[in-house]
Amino acid sequence: MSGTSEGPTPAADLDRSAVTDSNDNTYYRVFAAAPHAMAVVGREGLVVSANPAFGELLGTDPAELAGRPAADLVDLASDARTWHAYREVLRGRQARLRCTRRLKHPEGHSVWAQVTVSPLADGAPGVLVSVADVSARRELQARLRHLQMHDPVTRLPNRTLFFERLTAALEAESYEQSGTGRIGLCYLDLDGFKAVNDTLGHRVGDRLLAAVAERLTRVAEEAGCARAGTPLVARLGGDEFALLVEDSTGTEQVADLAESCLTALQAPFDLAGQRLSLSASIGVVERHAAGTTATGLMQAADTTLYWAKADGKSRWTLFDPERNAHRMTRQALSSTLRPAIDRGEFALEYQPLVGMEDGTLSGVEALIRWNHPQFGRLTPNRFIGLAEEDGSIVPLGRWALGTACRQARRWQLDHPGEPPIFVSVNVAVRQVWDSDLVADVAETLAETGLAPHLLQLELTESAVMGSAGRPLQVLQALSDMGVRIAIDDFGTGYSNLAYLSRLPVSVLKLDGSFVRGFQYEETTAKGTAAVPPNPADEVIVEAMIQLAHRLGLTVTAECVETSAQATRLRRIGCDTGQGWLYSRPVPPDRISELLGTQSYAVGKP
DSSP states (O other), rough: OOOSSOOOOOOHHHHHHHHOSSSHHHHHHHHHHHHEEEEEEEEEEEEEEHHHHHHHHHSGGGGGGGBBBBBHHTOSSSHHHHHHHHHHHHTTTSEEEEEEEEETTTTSOEEEEEEEEEEOOOOOOSSEEEEEEHHHHHHHHHHHHHHOOOOBTTTOOOHHHHHHHHHHHHHHHSSSSSOSSSEEEEEEEEEEEEEHHHHOOHHHHHHHHHHHHHHHHHHHHHHHHHHHOOOEEEEEEEEEEEEEEEEEHHHHHHHHHHHHHHHHTSEEEEEEEEEEEEEEEEEEEEESSSTTHHHHHHHHHHHHHHHHTTTSSSSSEEEOHHHHHHHHHHHHHHHHHHHHHHHTTTEEEEEEEEEETTEEEEEEEEEEEEEEETEEEEEETTTTTHHHHTTTTTHHHHHHHHHHHHHHHHHHHOOTTTOOOOOEEEOOHHHHHHHHHHHHHHHHHHHHOOOGGGEEEEEHHHHTTOSSSSHHHHHHHHHHTOEEEEEEEETTTOOOOHHHHOOOEEEEEEEEEHHHTTTTOBOTSOOSSSSSOHHHHHHHHHHHHHHHHHTHHHEEEOOHHHSHHHHHHHHHTOOOOOOOOOOBBBBBHHHHHHTTTTSTTTTTT
């Protein structure tokens, strides 16, 4: 601001006339002796009089300040809001203005000053500008903020300061004017750090954290030398660290930073006679800043860090949107699984089990489907694992057992002139441990009227082999009841053949990998085999079939897809076939249509 005085009044006379009346100079003596920097400013914004403290604060003779624009002296015109408020006080439209300004002293140092502008007493024209040096207070506040925003162990920025910087970096004005408009994050967790604390104590653990912080800081500084900016290194708590890359140039830059962190931590740490080695797992996220929130970025980083640990630790893993979507879907399914049972969202389809010798339909396997309102029709591989984890497999398995048995009995009643077919139902290990499976089966058979020999229960090989205690007792009780027990996916688990003879098992279901291993017997135009058969596959399957028959068991081959496979399986003595050659899993009414045929129409869906 600039202005001119009305006349060349001497400064000394100007000072006295501004603060005294004609008879008393008391006010002037107080004004001049006051330890606080003050100046009287006229309505035009020019200094009328300044006391010695005001001149000392600005490093200038107070007499030389008269007639100068006050706004220039105390920086009131640097921003529009303060300048407007100052003009309003000068015009008597606002009671007071208070602001903090950083003033430049002629000797070169800066002074933090609190500037107050208020009207003069008794309605006298002009305003009083008082300035207080708050540099010491600001320095104390800065030190306190530093302590508040930094970790005392590593001296790195803490979680609060990290999120402050992250939030600021994601604001539109931070990246729209300049920079790449992208942001990157390495979220690091030390592998096995808890063991250090537990065995060597927290003092050694703190020294280790400080040493890790030094190495990560060095990595960030080296990365900053090669790029435009140095990544922010912060300790988020415990043994978790973060490296924030503002204006990242892409995934490669952040991945290189993560790799450098892993390399830096590979060398052993020497701490007061203790030589320690450790590794770290790092989640890496890099994306456009636009549309990204601090919470969303940290959630992605936390998820990716979990993947890195689950994949074997001592590695970095890049965020994968598809993998994350699968994880989110998994969580959504898990949270709605139990209510879905009550809402009746599950249904059973049935896949035929066909006699290899005569092609007759001898039974069906019940396969569960989830008609999810959001994700559509889901097959068992999408939700059975979740059901086993949270225990909902027990009520779900009980529902499947009852539904399958009622359907098998209905087929029997609807086709009284045909030999009844059995229904095979899968049973999870947790159903054996967490429920009274024997009582559930007995109650279901009694309610539905289905004969026990028309029910087959399938358990995986890993669940059956080596069974002892309660599982073996349950299997024996079910077998004594007349229910058939089948080992599913046989040949992929323990394969404890010696123990097999002591189990109450009726059927072995060969895993589909053995059947798929059969080479197709296709021929060329010249009559030669296009793909030579692999004798080993047939020898293995034939040996398992012979073993099963010696033990009094029947064998079902899964995943039969071609007539060539069916022919070879029949030739080596396989009893039953199941697979797309015969039929995909179908609704109950389609099985009703198939009943009564003399032989199964191979390949008919």
